Amino acid sequence: SPAEASEAYDVVIVGAGFAGMYMLHRLRRLGFSARVYEQGGGVGGTWYWNRYPGARCDVESMQYSYSFSEELQQEWDWTERYAPQAEILKYANHVADRFDLRRDIQFDTRVERAVFDEQTNGWSVTISGGKTVEAKFVVLATGCLSNARKPDIKGLENFKGPVYHTGNWPHEPVDFTGLRVGLIGTGSSGIQSAPIIAEQAKHLTVFQRTANFSIPARNATLTDEERDAFRNNYSEIRRFAREVARNGIYAEQPDRGALDDSEDDRHARYGARWDRGGLTFMYAYNNLGLDLAANDTAADYVRGKITEIVKDASTAKLLQPNSHPIGTKRICIDTDYFATFNRPNVSLVDIKTNPIEEITANAVRVAGADHEVDALVMATGFDAMTGSVARIGIRGRGGRTPNQKWAEGPKTYLGLMSAGFPNLFIITGPGSPSVLSNMIVSIEQHVDWIADCLLHMRKQGLATMEADGGAEDKWVAHVNEVAHGTLYPQANSWYMGANIPGKPRIFMPYIGGVGVYRRICDEVAGKGYEGFVMTRAEQPRRVV
Ligand code: NA7
Numbered sequence: 001s002p003a004e005a006s007e008a009y010d011v012v013i014v015g016a017g018f019a020g021m022y023m024l025h026r027l028r029r030l031g032f033s034a035r036v037y038e039q040g041g042g043v044g045g046t047w048y049w050n051r052y053p054g055a056r057c058d059v060e061s062m063q064y065s066y067s068f069s070e071e072l073q074q075e076w077d078w079t080e081r082y083a084p085q086a087e088i089l090k091y092a093n094h095v096a097d098r099f100d101l102r103r104d105i106q107f108d109t110r111v112e113r114a115v116f117d118e119q120t121n122g123w124s125v126t127i128s129g130g131k132t133v134e135a136k137f138v139v140l141a142t143g144c145l146s147n148a149r150k151p152d153i154k155g156l157e158n159f160k161g162p163v164y165h166t167g168n169w170p171h172e173p174v175d176f177t178g179l180r181v182g183l184i185g186t187g188s189s190g191i192q193s194a195p196i197i198a199e200q201a202k203h204l205t206v207f208q209r210t211a212n213f214s215i216p217a218r219n220a221t222l223t224d225e226e227r228d229a230f231r232n233n234y235s236e237i238r239r240f241a242r243e244v245a246r247n248g249i250y251a252e253q254p255d256r257g258a259l260d261d262s263e264d265d266r267h268a269r270y271g272a273r274w275d276r277g278g279l280t281f282m283y284a285y286n287n288l289g290l291d292l293a294a295n296d297t298a299a300d301y302v303r304g305k306i307t308e309i310v311k312d313a314s315t316a317k318l319l320q321p322n323s324h325p326i327g328t329k330r331i332c333i334d335t336d337y338f339a340t341f342n343r344p345n346v347s348l349v350d351i352k353t354n355p356i357e358e359i360t361a362n363a364v365r366v367a368g369a370d371h372e373v374d375a376l377v378m379a380t381g382f383d384a385m386t387g388s389v390a391r392i393g394i395r396g397r398g399g400r401t402p403n404q405k406w407a408e409g410p411k412t413y414l415g416l417m418s419a420g421f422p423n424l425f426i427i428t429g430p431g432s433p434s435v436l437s438n439m440i441v442s443i444e445q446h447v448d449w450i451a452d453c454l455l456h457m458r459k460q461g462l463a464t465m466e467a468d469g470g471a472e473d474k475w476v477a478h479v480n481e482v483a484h485g486t487l488y489p490q491a492n493s494w495y496m497g498a499n500i501p502g503k504p505r506i507f508m509p510y511i512g513g514v515g516v517y518r519r520i521c522d523e524v525a526g527k528g529y530e531g532f533v534m535t536r537a538e539q540p541r542r543v544v
Helices: 018-029 070-075 085-098 188-200 224-231 234-243 263-276 279-283 292-309 313-319 387-391 439-460 469-484 514-526
Strands: 008-014 034-037 111-117 122-127 132-140 163-165 180-184 203-208 214-216 332-334 346-350 356-359 363-366 369-372 375-378 393-395 424-426 462-467 532-536
Touching: 008 018, 008 111, 018 034, 018 085, 018 439, 070 234, 180 188, 188 203, 188 332, 188 375, 203 363, 224 234, 234 439, 234 514, 263 279, 263 292, 292 313, 313 346, 439 462, 439 514, 462 469
Parallel strands: 008 034, 008 132, 111 393, 132 424, 163 375, 180 203, 180 375, 203 346, 214 332
Antiparallel strands: 111 122, 122 132, 356 363, 363 369, 462 532
C-alpha cells in the first residue's frame, strides 16, 4: 500500500556501469531524484565483472571514454592504446568520485522485480532483501553483455577442479601456475586470455567450436604526443564519432570497395592495416560488410596470416575461420593469440566436428579421448542484449513480462522503449546501434536523449510515456530490413541470439550507423516525441 512506500524517486536506475553512472549524473543536475541499484560491489559494470587475464577494451582508450566533461577528458591520462580492464575500472571509480555519484548508488543490491501500477502510473521496484521503492520512471542500464552464460555441458557438475567464467571472474587473483587448464570458447574473451594463461599454466588446451577472425591489437604505451593529438582535437574527434563514423569510432573512412583495387593494391592496403592493428582493419574498404566477394578478400588475407604465423599446418588449418564472413561475428583484437599455438604447452582441440561428449572429474572428453585438466575456463559468452532485462521480474501493462512480449525476438521502438512498458527506458537496448558501436558514444547519446525527454515531460506536466505499438512495429521491421541488406545475419552470432539454444534468431542491434540513428532519434524528439504516446496525470489512460 502507498503508506508502506517509504521511499519514492523520480527515477530508479538499474546498474552502475558507464550507462547508469552518466544517467545518474545527468538526472541529478536536472533536479530529478534518482537512485541506482547495482548488483556488484562497485561501479564499472562490464569492467567490474570481466577481470579475466588479458581483459582489455577493443576500442582505443582515448575514444572509449566519456565526452560529457571537458575537464575529465583533458585531465585523465590513459596509459595504453587499449586500456586494460583494471585501468578502465580505475577510470570508472575516478568518475564516481569526481562527480560524487556514490551517495546515490546502492551496491550489492539486485533489482528483483519492477511492476507497473496502472492506477498510479508508476513502478514498484523490489530490491534484494525484499524492500520495495516507488519510481515514476525506471531506466535499465543493465548492459548488453552482462548475463554470463555457462553452457549446459554433460557432466560439468562432476568436475573436481575450479570452473571460472571470463564474464564473472573472481576478485582475488587466480594462479594457474603448474596447472593444466582447459579453455572453452574462442570469442574475444577466450582469444584475449589464452596467451596470458598459456604463459602461466603447465599446459593450456583450447577447445574451439568456431574458429574466429582476429586482428593484432599492436597495443603500446601512449606517448604525451599521442594523448595531446586527441586532447587538442577532442571536440572535432567526438563530433565525428557521434555524427559521421558508422560505429562511433573516429577513424579514416573507406573511400572505395575491395573489388575496385587490384589484388596487389588490396594486399598492400590490408597489410598496412594489419601492421597498424585494431578494428580499423575492417574499414579498409566500404563494402566488406555488404558484398561477399569483397569480404572474401579480407577473410583470405587473415587466413593467410594465420598460416604464416602458426607453424603446425594442421593447427593453422583448424584456426582458419571458414564458417562466417569476416566481421559478421564481432571481430577479435588480440595480442599474440595465433602465435600462442606455437608454444609447446598449448594444444587446440576441435569441438565442432566432435562436440564435447562429457566433462568428467578431471578431463574433457572429445571423440572418446580424455583431455586431462585441473581447471576450466569458460569463455562462453553472454545471453546478449536481452538476457539481463529478462532476468529482472518486469511486469508491464496487464502483468506482461518482456519475455512474453519478446518471445519471437526483442521488440522496441528505437531501442529505447517497448510498448506495454510505460515509463521504462532501456539504455543501448536491442534495436539501437549499441554493441555495433563504441558503447560509450551510444550510452551518452541515449542518456542525453532520455534526460531531455524527462525534462520535456516535467515541463509539460506529462505523467506517462510509452512506445506506440504501430511505431514500434515499423521500427522493428526497419531494423530487420537494414540488417538483411548486409552479410551480418549470415553468421551464427550473439548479435543474432544464435549462441543461446532456443533464443529467437533476430538480428538485435541497429546496423544503420550511429550518425543516422542519432538523427532519427533527434527528429522524433523534435516532432514532440513522434511514435510515443504521452499522457497527463489527470487524463484517463488510453485503451491498448
Ligand atoms: P562470445 O564472443 O560469445 O564467444 C563465446 C565463445 O564460446 C565462442 O567461441 C563460442 O563458440 C563458444 N561457446 C559458446 N557456447 C559453447 C558451447 N556450449 N560449447 C563450446 N563452445 C561454446 O563471448 P566473449 O565473451 O568472447 O565475447 C563477447 C563480447 O565481449 C565480444 O564480442 C566483445 O564485444 C566483448 P561459437 O562461436 O558459438 O561456436
